[in-house]
Amino acid sequence: MPRPPDPAKRRALLDRVRAYALRNGLTDLSLRPLARALGTSDRMLLYYFGTKERMIAEALALFERRPLLRVRTALETTGSPTDPAGLRRFMEELWRQFGEPDVRAALPLYLEVMSASVLHPDRYGPVMRDIVTEWTDLLTSVFHGLGMNRDQALTQATVLTDACLGLLMAPLANGHWAQADTAFHALLDALEPGWRIPESTRTSADSTARTAN
Amino acid sequence: MPRPPDPAKRRALLDRVRAYALRNGLTDLSLRPLARALGTSDRMLLYYFGTKERMIAEALALFERRPLLRVRTALETTGSPTDPAGLRRFMEELWRQFGEPDVRAALPLYLEVMSASVLHPDRYGPVMRDIVTEWTDLLTSVFHGLGMNRDQALTQATVLTDACLGLLMAPLANGHWAQADTAFHALLDALEPGWRIPESTRTSADSTARTAN
DNA sequence: CCGTACATGTAGCAACCGCTACACCCAAAT
DNA sequence: ATTTGGGTGTAGCGGTTGCTACATGTACGG
Helix, strand or coil: CCCCCCCHHHHHHHHHHHHHHHHCCCCCCHHHHHHHCCCHHHHHHHHCCCHHHHHHHHHHHHHHHHHHHHHHHHHHHHHCCHHHHHHHHHHHHHHHCCCCCHHHHHHHHHHHHHHHHHHHHHHHHHHHHHHHHHHHHEEEHHHHCCCCCCCHHHHHHHHCCCCCCCHHHHHHHCCHHHHHHHHHHHHHHHHHHHCCCCCCCCCCCCCHHHHHC | CCCCCHHHHHHHHHHHHHHHHHHHCCCCCCCCHHHHCCCHHHHHHHHHCCHHHHHHHHHHHHHHHHHCCHHHHHHHHCCCCCCHHHHHHHHHHHHHHHHCCHHHHHHHHHHHHHHHHCHHHHHHHHHHHHHHHHHHHHHHHHHHHCCCCCCHHHHHHHHHHHHCCCCHHHHHCCCCHHHHHHHHHHHHHHHHHHHHCCCCCCCCCCCCCCCCC
């Protein structure tokens, strides 16, 4: 099965595969119903992608190429977070994007990949690990830019990343999106004061007469 | 398939089924390999449980009957949380229990059930929803006992529950347990001040001249 | 000593799985 | 006019799935 030279149809087909996986999940996905829903045959899917596993891998890679969240847009609208208030605006913009129907509809698939990554680390392990690591790294550099040292920045970034992960996963279980939304802002209320003071190495009593506002 | 009257063997078999599911997951679980690993035949599993679905349901119900976390023990060792410090001790005891090998080994299964509950809400939906709701309710009543009103208590409980959920799930993806451990305590550092003040209705500009230290 | 009920092994069913062999269509190149 | 090669349909392979029919073993009460 050499790679057939038709990138256009291949890409179009892959897009529809991605959409199908988004609606129907990965675990119950089988070639024949998928092909039927796409108006083709399983034969064609294998002709284009060679293997079910490769097809799924390419469909998932499509998410990396065109990510769910538009971080660039968030950075443009809120500005690069150089202070706690900016970081908060940045996070709130990201959370708003998570509330969009398209993004929210993709969350079950991410949960599924996360579950699969534990069961089959060789196949799906890197996918989820890269996502978590990517966000943690991004936020770590942001906190580092706010004046924290590496360890403090990593810790704060982990708190923020993992807490948001939980706030996104829990509503998938109980459906309480509004409750999670309120909790998200309450979380920011609680965390933001901890972002304000770099306290490089706390030299005993620093009076912090920083009257910023 | 009338219920066979042998509760002893049935229970013993079910225990081993639970252990197998704990090690090998639910999605790839099929009767014949399971029976082979247990030294029986698929015929016997169906004889005792009638159906694969019922067998899995009973194995999962075993977790509800004998829960992972010993909340009673936590309440005894740390005391019922009647103040923020007590709540913090309670949460730290629970987190310590989550670090135990047995409990940690069960987390992938919970992640799997959580993923399955989105895909098959009729079958697995209530399981995960009940777990999240149970913790949220418990913590809501705790926060209510701390002086918050219902809404505030619910919000704080959601923050705590969901954030801890994320802190437990993320290491399953990237393996950074120690990092999550540090982040958990940092999260408590950030949240605990918010537990101290009931602040019934926040009156706009609060100067927060709180000179705690 | 036998009958009956619980327990278990063997064989197999129908459906589905990923995947492949093979023939065919048709447009473009030779 | 014929060859070539990308696209496609059909049929089927070997395997696994949950589940069942049937026969047999075994232990115990009559």
